[in-house]
Amino acid sequence: MSSFSVTEPSKRSKWFAGTMVVIYALVTMVPLAWIMLTGFKSPADAISYPPKVVFEPTLEGYVNLFTTRTRQTQEFLDANPPQTWYEEIVREYDMVIAGPSKFGERFLNSVIIGFGSTFLSIFLGTLAAYAFSRFKIPLADDLLFFILSTRMMPPIAVAIPIFLMYRQLGLSDTHLGMILLYTAVNISLAVWLLKGFIDEIPREYEEAALIDGYTRFQAFYKVVLPQAATGIASTAIFCLIFAWNEYAFAVLLTSGTAQTAPPFIPTIIGVGGLDWPAVAAGATIFLLPVMIFTILLRKHLLRGITFGAVRK
Amino acid sequence: MPDTPADRVAAATPVRVARKIKGLSDRAIAWIFVAPTIFLLLAINIFPLIWTINLSFTNFKANSPNREIKNVGLRNYERILTDSDIWLNMQATAHFLFWTIFFQVLIGFTLAYLINKKFKGNDLWTTIIVLPMMLSPAVVGNFWKFLYQPQIGLFNYIVAFFTGKEPSSFEMLGSVDLAPWSIVIVDTWMWTPFVMLICLAGLRSIPDYIYEAAEVDRASKLRQFFTITIPMVLPFLMLAVLFRGIENFKMFDLVVQLTGGGPGSTTELTSINLKREAFEKWRTGYASAYAIILFVTVFGLASIYVKALNKVKER
Numbered sequence: 001m002s003s004f005s006v007t008e009p010s011k012r013s014k015w016f017a018g019t020m021v022v023i024y025a026l027v028t029m030v031p032l033a034w035i036m037l038t039g040f041k042s043p044a045d046a047i048s049y050p051p052k053v054v055f056e057p058t059l060e061g062y063v064n065l066f067t068t069r070t071r072q073t074q075e076f077l078d079a080n081p082p083q084t085w086y087e088e089i090v091r092e093y094d095m096v097i098a099g100p101s102k103f104g105e106r107f108l109n110s111v112i113i114g115f116g117s118t119f120l121s122i123f124l125g126t127l128a129a130y131a132f133s134r135f136k137i138p139l140a141d142d143l144l145f146f147i148l149s150t151r152m153m154p155p156i157a158v159a160i161p162i163f164l165m166y167r168q169l170g171l172s173d174t175h176l177g178m179i180l181l182y183t184a185v186n187i188s189l190a191v192w193l194l195k196g197f198i199d200e201i202p203r204e205y206e207e208a209a210l211i212d213g214y215t216r217f218q219a220f221y222k223v224v225l226p227q228a229a230t231g232i233a234s235t236a237i238f239c240l241i242f243a244w245n246e247y248a249f250a251v252l253l254t255s256g257t258a259q260t261a262p263p264f265i266p267t268i269i270g271v272g273g274l275d276w277p278a279v280a281a282g283a284t285i286f287l288l289p290v291m292i293f294t295i296l297l298r299k300h301l302l303r304g305i306t307f308g309a310v311r312k
Numbered sequence: 313m314p315d316t317p318a319d320r321v322a323a324a325t326p327v328r329v330a331r332k333i334k335g336l337s338d339r340a341i342a343w344i345f346v347a348p349t350i351f352l353l354l355a356i357n358i359f360p361l362i363w364t365i366n367l368s369f370t371n372f373k374a375n376s377p378n379r380e381i382k383n384v385g386l387r388n389y390e391r392i393l394t395d396s397d398i399w400l401n402m403q404a405t406a407h408f409l410f411w412t413i414f415f416q417v418l419i420g421f422t423l424a425y426l427i428n429k430k431f432k433g434n435d436l437w438t439t440i441i442v443l444p445m446m447l448s449p450a451v452v453g454n455f456w457k458f459l460y461q462p463q464i465g466l467f468n469y470i471v472a473f474f475t476g477k478e479p480s481s482f483e484m485l486g487s488v489d490l491a492p493w494s495i496v497i498v499d500t501w502m503w504t505p506f507v508m509l510i511c512l513a514g515l516r517s518i519p520d521y522i523y524e525a526a527e528v529d530r531a532s533k534l535r536q537f538f539t540i541t542i543p544m545v546l547p548f549l550m551l552a553v554l555f556r557g558i559e560n561f562k563m564f565d566l567v568v569q570l571t572g573g574g575p576g577s578t579t580e581l582t583s584i585n586l587k588r589e590a591f592e593k594w595r596t597g598y599a600s601a602y603a604i605i606l607f608v609t610v611f612g613l614a615s616i617y618v619k620a621l622n623k624v625k626e627r
Contacts, residue, residue, distance in 0.1 A: 009429040013429055014429050014431040014432075020426050021434065024423060025437045025440040028440065028443070028501065031444075031456065034466055035455050047464045048464070049463055127345035128346045128350075131341070131346045132346070135338055135341070136342075143350070146353075147349065152558055152611065152614060153357060153607060154561070154562035154606060155562065156564065156586050156590065157361070157604070158356075158360040158364065159590070159591075161361075161364050163374065163591075164363070164374060165360065184352050184356035191349065245449065245450075247449065248565055252591055261451075262450040283455055286448065286451055287448070290447060301442075301446075305509050305510075
């Protein structure tokens with residue numbers, strides 16, 4: 001582009017645009033920053049008025065998030081001095097740590113279900129996308145639209161029979177059940193995005209491989225897959241973010257064993273109502289991976305979101 | 313069959329070559345690759361949907377499976393469509409949809425327009441703006457509840473600071489007038505970035521030469537905006553509205569955590585009401601009919617909308 005192009009914005013309008021966008025971004029950041037700050041407050045600081053920006057940081061919220069505690073008599077406390085820094089924190093409230101809380105388990109469930117369903121969606125989605133991209137499939141357009149239309153369905157509309165079906169099959173409240181469910185929700189996105197990426201890989205590469213004596217399968221995984229790696233990675237991030245954040249199915253179909261973190265975090269109760277620092281600590285730990293992903297992979301993610309829109 | 317040189321070349325293309333090589337035919341591979349996806353979607357989307365339709369004609373209750381299941385015909389549908397409370401929920405949903413989309417389009421487009429000015433560091437700021445939409449709505453909704461607390465919440469404190477009101481004089485979640493707006497605010501905070509990104513894709517798809525031609529014709533900047541920018545971005549904007557409309561129609565997680573439908577039933581959107589019927593009152597048949605009505609509504613509105621969208625694209 002020449003520097004004299006008429007479409008190049010003037011310096012002043014750039015400066016104005018930049019200022020406005022920065023102001024919006026900073027305002028947007030306030031709630032997120034507040035979550036993270038609250039995680040390091042003591043319960044008293046968290047609910048003080050006016051809201052405290054400067055406070056003495058403590059890891060109490062995090063200790064409360066990961067442990068269950070019981071109150072003990074003074075004699076017991078005197079006889080058993082605290083062994084670790086986290087025992088000291090709960091000791092200030094005449095408590096001792098009774099055991100781990102369920103947060104670790106729920107977080108692990110999120111990891112298992114998130115990564116499991118992402119892997120499955122990408123595996124099935126890549127195969128289907130390759131087939132749609134390279135082979136003549138009868139009614140391909142209709143099939144593709146059918147795949148997309150499954151995403152329009154409100155989760156609650158299918159939740160009732162899935163609930164009944166899972167109860168019959170013994171899949172309710174299991175990791176496998178949730179992985180299959182999230183895969184079914186994610187696969188439409190995976191097929192559509194991946195088809196776009198595979199369409200961009202020139203056919204000549206595989207044709208050359210086929211002439212060299214590769215079979216279709218070999219050409220697929222030795223030639224096409226490495227070429228599509230970036231596209232597969234960014235699609236995987238989207239699937240993971242969805243499965244990580246999903247709430248409606250998780251709250252309706254799981255109750256214990258396979259419950260993920262989103263239904264669990266809001267239920268962290270402390271003495272006298274919600275323990276806000278612990279809730280904030282849980283939210284921070286839960287939101288942080290996605291935030292880091294987003295910042296590290298921003299180019300791919302932004303491209304992925306707009307990709308679907310531009311294609312159609 | 314005519315045997316022209318072109319046919320001979322076609323006959324020698326690698327697709328044919330591939331068939332001769334040992335292993336499965338292309339057609340078989342295509343089916344093996346596509347079948348698992350189709351099967352999964354049939355099992356977890358289509359089959360349950362058909363089951364829902366069946367259930368919607370019965371008085372089945374999922375929490376008492378031994379009860380005799382009776383076919384009640386269209387009675388469930390009749391009861392829902394004549395229930396004035398459900399019409400109120402539909403109205404609440406419509407208001408919610410209208411205002412969230414209004415604000416998201418307004419702010420999202422403005423932001424995209426500004427970011428498209430290519431100022432220094434816009435990449436970094438775009439990423440920061442995009443963050444909220446990547447997060448879990450349930451967790452975010454739960455935390456906004458804390459921000460909205462009348463006595464201790466940051467939101468009330470900031471609004472009070474700028475308006476001079478007492479922070480405890482307005483309860484965002486507790487008052488009938490304000491509760492719907494509290495959801496609109498959070499939803500707009502979360503999803504404006506989505507509209508912004510799609511608008512940005514639209515703005516970037518406009519080739520420079522169109523503006524250059526307009527400049528040669530001495531069209532004013534304002535005129536260029538209304539005759540080039542807006543019409544060219546419109547299909548993208550409509551697409552963003554479609555996505556947000558579908559998503560917000562089934563909005564559940566954010567609202568459950570923020571207001572849980574209250575106070576009273578002022579923020580009881582249809583999806584919340586449906587959940588209550590299906591998983592709290594366990595009126596499974598009735599809730600199934602409700603789900604079908606909602607699904608048909610979304611599908612119907614979306615199809616009409618897509619037709620309009622295609623008309624806009626054709627221009």
